[in-house]
Amino acid sequence: MRVGAGRLRRRQNLGYAVGAVAGTLALVALLLPVREAWLARGPMNSGHEALTCEVCHRPAPGTLRQQLQANLRHLAGWRRTSADFGREDVTNETCLACHERPDDRHPVYRFLEPRFAKARAALAPQRCESCHREHRGVRITLAETGYCTNCHEDTRLRRDPVDVSHEQLIAADRWVTCLGCHDFHGNHVMQTATLLADARTPARVRAYFDGGASPYGTERRHPARKEPRRD
């Protein structure tokens, strides 16, 4: 059936209008990803199931309109930096607001020193996220073995209390045993074993990394806060 010229034009106009609306909606969706499509990217890690999104993804400063204007000015070259849309980035500070431990034996800030350049390239140990990637449904996202080697190859104890000395363990590449006797942050209240036979098995450590029960017991020096410390 032939379509009259007038009707065709009306249809085309309608087509343009629909296209324009769809285009605007797509642009809005693009510019407002966190407002309109704010879906978790995977299951929360162990212990975080009950947290709200906002404790980690804090609202960025400014209204949405100000953020939009700032980013348009940035695109046009009138502003040097872009602005966070909707939410701030998650940083070490975000985590430390609930997990501050003044006696952490491996505090992240230490690894900014020049002598850790090689370890930084291999592990990025200066960031919580390197070992605890979020939205993975687990507790620790690095392999359970091997990363102590990046910093402890030269570790020697003056009077070694262990039946198989650290020197021997390290020389024999037995890095898989380290977490059998030591936790990483030193936050668990526990006795350090002195017999290699008493070390926790790598399988138990693996299960803990994946979200299972702690092989180091449940007593902590510094329990996690349920609400972030605000300063």
Ligand code: HEC
């Ligand atoms: C314990 C802190 C924490 C909580 C709580 C949290 N997230 Fe995240 N989220 C992160 C981190 C860290 C990243 C960075 C990406 C990664 O680690 O893979 C991230 C990334 C994301 C991303 C990918 C976009 C981006 O900015 O990288 C989305 C989407 C997201 N989270 C949504 C949510 C939603 C929805 C909730 C609530 C159900 C939530 N998150 C709760 C820490 C958290």
Ligand code: HEC
């Ligand atoms: C609002 C406070 C809050 C924030 C922010 C937060 N956490 Fe947690 N986290 C908790 C609580 C509460 C638990 C559960 C602790 C428990 O069971 O003792 C937990 C558990 C954990 C655990 C597992 C501990 C365990 O023994 O089961 C890890 C690892 C962890 N958090 C790392 C992080 C990292 C990395 C970040 C930053 C991306 C972060 N957390 C941000 C409150 C927080």
Ligand code: HEC
């Ligand atoms: C180089 C890897 C690495 C980095 C970086 C790292 N962690 Fe861990 N984290 C681990 C390992 C391994 C464990 C398991 C052993 C243990 O419990 O100490 C762990 C356990 C934890 C636990 C549960 C046990 C506890 O201490 O209460 C929390 C909470 C935690 N990390 C938070 C953090 C936060 C917050 C940061 C950043 C400030 C961070 N981690 C940085 C490797 C890392």
Ligand code: HEC
């Ligand atoms: C990025 C470097 C780095 C990594 C990776 C690392 N350590 Fe350490 N570790 C250090 C530094 C630095 C010290 C402090 C030593 C000092 O004071 O000279 C330390 C100290 C320690 C201590 C003694 C703490 C105390 O209270 O005296 C133990 C135990 C330990 N580390 C075990 C481990 C284990 C187990 C691993 C692997 C799971 C590991 N470390 C991974 C850098 C690292």
Ligand code: HEC
């Ligand atoms: C059988 C248990 C056991 C194993 C396995 C073990 N350690 Fe230890 N480690 C100890 C004990 C006990 C001490 C003495 C201090 C203490 O009580 O924490 C110690 C002390 C340390 C110290 C502190 C050194 C100092 O100057 O005070 C470091 C660092 C360390 N261990 C790293 C490691 C690394 C890396 C591995 C893996 C190659 C490892 N340990 C394996 C039991 C163990």
